[in-house]
Amino acid sequence: MRVGLMTREYPPNVYGGAGVHVEYLSLELARKIEVEVHCWGTQHEDIGDLHVRGDEPPPSVTGDTKEKFKAAVDAFALNLSQMKSLAAIDVIHTHTWYVSMAGFLAKKLFQIPFVLTTHSLEPLRAWKAEQLGSGYALSSWMERTAILDADAIIAVSNGTKADIQKAYPDVDPAKIHVIYNGIDLEQYQQTADTDALTKYGVDATKPYVLFVGRITRQKGVTHLVEAIQYLPANTQVVLCAGAPDTPEIATEMRNLVDEALKQNPNIVWIEKMVTKQEAIQLYSNCAVFACPSVYEPFGIINLEAMACRAPVVASATGGILEVVVEGETGYLVPFTPDPVTTFPSDPAQFSRDLAAPIAKLLAEPELAKKMGLAGRKRVEEKFSWTAIADQTIALYRTLVASKK
Known part of the structure; x- marks a missing residue:
């Protein structure tokens, strides 16, 4: 054939x-x-x-x-x-x-x-x-x-x-x-390497929240930037976000990050799509992986993060519901889409709802570790x-x- x-x-x-x-x-x-x-x-x-x-x-x-x-x-x-x-x-x-x-x-x-x-x-x-x-x-x-x-x-x-x-x-x-x-289980697995973190200015000694994805309405990265104000003061947030869909959303993202930096200087924006090995290092060393997608038929990035033993906080939408197990491999954030745009019907509330479980996992590293281990096990068994x-x-x- x-x-x-x-x-x-x-x-x-x-x-x-x-x-x-x-x-x-x-x-x-x-x-x-x-x-x-x-x-x-x-x-x-x-x-x-x-x-x-x-x-x-x-x-x-x-x-x-x-x-x-x-x-x-x-x-x-x-x-x-x-x-x-x-x-x-x-x-x-x-x-x-x-x-x-x-x-x-x-x-x-x-x-x-x-x-x-x-x-x-x-x-x-x-x-x-x-x-x-x-x-x-x-x-x-x-x-x-x-x-x-x-x-x-x-x-x-x-x-x-x-x-x-x-x-x-x-x-x-x-x-x-x-x-x-x-997911390629041999390739995507936790590593202790941190040279990619050093390369991009991430402080490996401090816990960080990670986003990986394109700058597009679908991936909801702007909602995560808005959520930073609701996280504990000076939380390190790493935005591995490049390839903007349009000049308009690129400008919007720039403005939101600049505004967030006024309150929290610990935001690292990697403005490009990193290599696979660099992404694996970022997944492996993060305290929480955040997936704020407003539309996600599956969400392969969540598999990548889980394979590297990162706990996941993700929107309760689409195929994410079949990947992330609430309370076991991470947390699912309530998501109510606008019937016309499919964006969050209440963006401010969505950002607050996104921040709450992220803050919980930052405050409870043993729980985060337990969820990361459960995520790896789920990926091995199902995907x-x-x-x-x-x-x-x-x-x-x-x-x-x-x-x-």
């Missing part, structure tokens, strides 16, 4: 959970079947049964346009270009709307079974209009067209399955299969990539057999 994995992100160009997912899934799948990864970039490598092919959107389509819709048009153009090389594969498997139309087209033109993994849903991310402008209409159309036509849809959590049925009620529920995200790859291959085989 030869599967084609379609993704925007692939190493070294990974900035979100979907890219992490495809990186590890492709490696695990390639132990058992042939895998072609088609991604955005200039990658070109063959390692055993793993074949990686990067490509860039054709510049003739959007050229030097500065319009926000450029990303959506580039995605559609690259889907058309990449589709041509998919005729010889047995299954097409897409990840995110950026590549979903390649799967749709390959199914139509080459009669290939089409699997779509949804890591998020455009109808539930109204803030994408800020990032994509009028291109949000195009991204939404591409996602809807593909998801309604896919032979199988993989939801990364039961919460995501429910979201799919809510956002796209015409989808046959029998086509939706829940297969979780996973290995081997099991996830086996479930995915079983789905492929069922689809291929049904086409014969």
